[in-house]
Structures are given as C-alpha cells and as structure tokens.
Amino acid sequence: MKSVQLQFQNKQLEKAYEVMQQLPGTNTYSMANIIRLTPARTGIEIDLGKLDGIQKNDPVLSLEQNFVGIVSEITDRTSIIQLINTTEFLTNQGISVTVRGRETTMGILEYDLSANSPIVDKIPEDQIIQAGDVIETIGGDLSKYPAGLRIGTVSEVSAGSLGISVQAALTIPEFPKPNESMVIIVHSSSIP
Numbered sequence: 439m440k441s442v443q444l445q446f447q448n449k450q451l452e453k454a455y456e457v458m459q460q461l462p463g464t465n466t467y468s469m470a471n472i473i474r475l476t477p478a479r480t481g482i483e484i485d486l487g488k489l490d491g492i493q494k495n496d497p498v499l500s501l502e503q504n505f506v507g508i509v510s511e512i513t514d515r516t517s518i519i520q521l522i523n524t525t526e527f528l529t530n531q532g533i534s535v536t537v538r539g540r541e542t543t544m545g546i547l548e549y550d551l552s553a554n555s556p557i558v559d560k561i562p563e564d565q566i567i568q569a570g571d572v573i574e575t576i577g578g579d580l581s582k583y584p585a586g587l588r589i590g591t592v593s594e595v596s597a598g599s600l601g602i603s604v605q606a607a608l609t610i611p612e613f614p615k616p617n618e619s620m621v622i623i624v625h626s627s628s629i630p
Contacts (some may be wrong), residue, residue: 441453450620453501457622460503464600465574465584467622468492472614482614484551484621487515497575497583497624500533505575505587506613519587522589523610525549528556534581537558539573545606547589553607561604566575567595569626573608584624 439534454469461467468491470484486492496509498519507527511518520527528549535558537543545561561567571592577585590610 447619450501450618454620454622457501461499461535461622461624462584462586466625468625470621470623472579472619472621476518480520480526481510481520482621484517484519484623485515486623487513487517488522490615491625492517492623495582495627497587499587499622499624500611500613501618501620501622502611503588504590504611504613505583506611509623515592518581521613523553523556523613524575525554532549532588533583534576535573536576537567537592538574538586538588540567541576543567543571544576547570547608550607551604556608556610558606558608559598559603561598561606563602563604565604567592567604567606569593571606573606587624 440557458467470486473483473485475482491513493508494508497505500506507519507521509517510520532546532548535545543565545558548559550557557627569592572591575581575583575587590608592606594607595607
C-alpha cells in the first residue's frame with residue numbers, strides 16, 4: 439500500500455514539475471499538497487502558509503493549468519483556497535475575463551442564480567464569442583489576477599439580461615477530482 443502511495447505522489451510531483459515548466463516566467467510558483475476539502479466543500483486546505491510565502495488572493499491552478507481558486511485564509515503553515523467553481527465565490531465577486539486568441543472580447547465572470555451556473559456577462563454586442571471559446575483572466579490594470587489563467591469553456595451564447603450586451607454560459611472543469619493531490623500557487627507582484 440505504501441509503495442502505491444509513493445508511486446502516486448511521485449507521478450503528481452512529476453506532473454506538477456512539467457506544468458510549472460510550461461507556465462509563464464513572469465510569475466513565480468509553489469507546489470502545494472491538498473490536505474482536505476473544507477467542511478462546506480467550497481474550498482480546500484493546502485500544506486503551505488505564510489511562512490512559505492503564500493499571500494491572500496494568490497491564484498491557484500490545478501495540474502491541468504485551470505484557474506481553480508484563490509487563497510482566502512492563511513496560517514503560518516496552511517492555507518484555505520476558495521474554489522471559483524462554487525456559487526459562493528462567483529456571487530461575491532466578478533472576474534474580468536477575455537476570450538483566448540481574441541483579447542478584445544471582454545466580459546465579467548459571474549454566477550447566474552436563475553440558471554444556477556457560471557456565466558460571462560456584459561460582453562459588448564459587437565464582440566465575437568461562440569461555443570467552444572476558452573475563457574481566461576484578462577490581467578493588467580483591469581484585473582487583480584495575472585493574464586492568461588484559463589477558467590473554462592463557453593457552452594452557449596445568448597442575449598444579456600438588459601438586451602444591450604451578450605452573455606455566455608460557461609463550463610468550468612470539476613475540481614478537485616479524486617486523483618488530484620496537488621495544486622500550484624501563482625505568486626505575482628501585480629496582486630494586491
């Protein structure tokens with residue numbers, strides 16, 4: 439049993455190392471182990487904290503390089519990550535986003551309570567967005583997160599609630615999956 443666990447941990451470390459080699463050199467990164475899901479299942483606890491350089495609002499990536507959450511609470515040795523695929527996160531804050539490859543198409547990632555799903559809202563009508571487009575953080579002065587953090591994929595496009603903009607339903611990858619035991623913390627000087 440111990441041998442199987444060690445093999446699994448080794449594969450996770452190898453995968454995390456490969457992912458970190460592919461990430462932009464404009465930020466620094468830390469690998470962290472997932473300790474457990476929080477009781478409400480809206481977050482995860484990791485084994486890095488203040489003494490490891492973790493700061494509140496640091497973005498967190500899965501090993502599939504998806505933006506899965508932010509650091510919301512910190513102790514000296516552990517941190518709580520609030521997951522972005524939860525109603526609680528998207529109801530309380532919007533994230534400035536864009537379409538990968540079409541950076542002029544912008545909107546706000548929010549939660550549509552009536553549809554019970556994440557959406558990209560406030561997209562100007564003259565912007566091109568379609569099913570299958572990859573949505574990522576916009577970065578720069580318009581966002582508190584670095585540019586290019588992949589969030590999800592557009593599943594459907596419709597008229598906005600006021601009829602003067604477009605909105606897109608979004609599919610955010612499930613996280614954490616049973617076989618995921620590590621995450622990557624993004625440290626960026628642009629994060630407050």
